[in-house]
Amino acid sequence: MAEEEKKETPREAQEPEETGAEASAAEAPEAEAEESPAPEAEAEETFTVTREQMEKMEALARQLEEQRDKFLRLAAEYDNYRKRTAKEKEGIYADAKIDTLTAMLPVYDNLERGLAQYRDEDAESPHRKGLEMVFSQFKESLAKLGVTPIDAVGQPFDPEKHNAVMHVEDDSVGENTVVEVLQQGFLLGERVLRFAIVKVAN
Numbered sequence: 001m002a003e004e005e006k007k008e009t010p011r012e013a014q015e016p017e018e019t020g021a022e023a024s025a026a027e028a029p030e031a032e033a034e035e036s037p038a039p040e041a042e043a044e045e046t047f048t049v050t051r052e053q054m055e056k057m058e059a060l061a062r063q064l065e066e067q068r069d070k071f072l073r074l075a076a077e078y079d080n081y082r083k084r085t086a087k088e089k090e091g092i093y094a095d096a097k098i099d100t101l102t103a104m105l106p107v108y109d110n111l112e113r114g115l116a117q118y119r120d121e122d123a124e125s126p127h128r129k130g131l132e133m134v135f136s137q138f139k140e141s142l143a144k145l146g147v148t149p150i151d152a153v154g155q156p157f158d159p160e161k162h163n164a165v166m167h168v169e170d171d172s173v174g175e176n177t178v179v180e181v182l183q184q185g186f187l188l189g190e191r192v193l194r195f196a197i198v199k200v201a202n
Helices: 002-014 020-035 051-116 126-144
Strands: 147-149 162-168 177-183 186-188 191-194 196-201
Touching: 051 126, 051 186, 051 191, 126 147, 162 177
Parallel strands: 162 196
Antiparallel strands: 147 186, 177 196, 186 191
C-alpha cells in the first residue's frame, strides 16, 4: 500500500496550480473591457460674434447674391446674343444665296430657248448635243444648290407658286388647270425662288 501511495504522489506534483499572478492576468482583459468608457459624441463648436461682425457678414452675403444675379443676367444676355447673331448670319447667307441664284436663272431661260430652236430632225446635230450637255450640267448644279423646278403643267393653279398671265378655254382639262408654262418657276427648299409664269385653262 505504501508503494502505491508513493507512485501517485509524483502525478499530483506534476499538476501545476494557478498562481495569483496568472489568475489576475486572465481576468485583466475582461476588467479592461468593462472599464473602457464609450466614446463620447463630439460637441458642436460654437462661436460668438459681435454686432459689427454680423453686419459685415450680412453685407458680404448681399454682395455675393448681387454678383450672382449679375452673372446669371449676363449669361442669359450672352445666350440671347449668340442665338440672335446665329439667326442673323443664317438670314444673311440665305438672302445672298437667293440673290445669286436669281441672277443665274436667266441663263437657264436662254439655254432652254436655245434648245427649243432646234427641230426634231436636228437631233444628231453636234451643236444641239453640246447645248444639251451644257443645259443638263447647269440643271445639275442648280439641284446641288437645293433649287428645284416648280411642277406646273396639269396641276391646279396655285397663286403661291404660279403667276397666271393668260386664260384659255379648254374643255379637255379641268377648271383652273395650268396648261402651259411660259417661264419656268423654281423653289429653294420650301421657298419660292421665282414664280412660274403660266397659262391657265377655264
